[in-house]
Structure formats: structure tokens, C-alpha cells
Amino acid sequence: MKTMMKSFMTVTLLVMAVVAVAQEKIITFTQLPKKAQVFVTTYYAADQVTLVKEESEFLAGKSYEVKLKDGVKLEFDSKGEWTEVDAELKAVPLKIVPASILEYVKKSFPNNEIVQISRKSRKYEVELTNGVDLEFNKKGQFVRIDD
Template structure:
């Protein structure tokens, strides 16, 4: 009985290690990004060149991470749709923030700037310069404050 348990644990550990070993991070050029990501970068960052662009390939998914000298980091999914823009406690470009969210923040937190925005299945999550995290639905309606 104990031998079977040990064998099962070893097989599971080997499987997990094998799957994670297949993950590959590669530095790529801007032209190798999906078209959606290239358009996003051109729209919101113009002709600025990123410090680096990583392609993170795993067995079931591919993601991209772009970082600029200003420390702004953008994450894209395999289709080139943005998932997160993180200013690392610095203001992110207003053009990225949906108008309804920007308006809410300007009205309710006039001294604060958005330093991070993330889009998920159920909506947006933003972080302000004061550390507050605000959540919005996909329509941009405020839902709650996280701390």
C-alpha cells in the first residue's frame, strides 16, 4: 500500500515538473507580436521602443509581456489582447482607461491617478496612486473598493 502511494506521488511530481519544464520565455521583436498587440502599442505608446518583449509559451497558452524604460509593463494574451497595464506606482496613459472608469476616478478621487488596470472575465480592476483598488464591471460601472 505504501509503495503504491510513493509511486503515485513520484509520478505526479514528475508530471508536474515535466509540464512546467516545457514553459519557454523568449525575447522577441515588436514585429513578432500579434497584430492586436502591435496596434495597442502604436496607439498608446506611439513610436517609443520597449526595453524588452517576452513571449511566454507554455503547453496550453502563450502570453506576451512588454516593458518600457518608464517601467510600464503590459501583458497580452495569445491573440494580442491586453490583459494588464502596470505603471509600477506611476500613472499609466489615459488613452488606455475606458472613459467611464476615468470619469468615475476623476469625480470621486480627483487627486489620484490610475497606476494599474487589469481586465478580466467579469470586469476591470484598477489601482490608484493612494493604493486603493477599485473594481468595475465590463461596462465600466463601479462595483466595489478593495484594499
């Protein structure tokens, strides 16, 4: 009976591990959620898109990654909301940055631009041209310099 129970648990763990692994596939720009397509065409150009990937995870759902010719990387959630913009050494579109974060960066780091921004359910993280990483709460209030 113990051997059978161990075998069942082993099989169950293997199945869970296989299901939990993310699956990625290349898709076309038009297969992105509409909101993501609008974001790309508003702040960049659709003809600059070189790669669009869809990632599916068992518990996390779908997410999307878009790469542009100039190295910019965009990430979106299943609804097409941006979750990260990594503009390499260029500034991210200022209109996507909450006003309070923009104001803080301009005041505290006047000779820098935001080159990367990510948003999660409880915080924003930004990287500046000088390499400094800053963390803000979901209301856009400064929390700390991230090491």
C-alpha cells in the same frame, strides 16, 4: 503491483509538473501579435521598448510582457489584447479605460489618475496615484475598494 502503480503515478505527476511550468523566452517586438504591436505604437513608441517576453504555459497558452525605457510594463494575451498596463507613477492612456470607470474615478477621486489597470474576464482592477486599488465588474461598474 502496488509498487508499479505508485511508480507510474509518480512518473505521471513529475511529467505533469514539468509540462505545467511556464516557459519564458525573449522575443523581438515584431514577434508580438499584431494587435499588441499596434497598441504599443498607438499609445507609446516602439523605440521605447527595452524587453519583450513570451511566456508559454501548458493550459493557459501564451502571454506577452513588454517593458519600456521609462518603466512602463504592458501585458498581453495570446491574441494581443492588453491584459494589464502598469504606468508606474504616470497615468495610463485614458482611451483604454472604459468610460464608466473613468467617470467614477474623476467623480470619487478627482485629484488622482489611474496608474495601473488590468482586465480579466469578469473584472477590471485599477490603481490610483494615491495607492488606492479599485475593482469594477466587466461592465465597468464599481464593486469595491480592494485592500
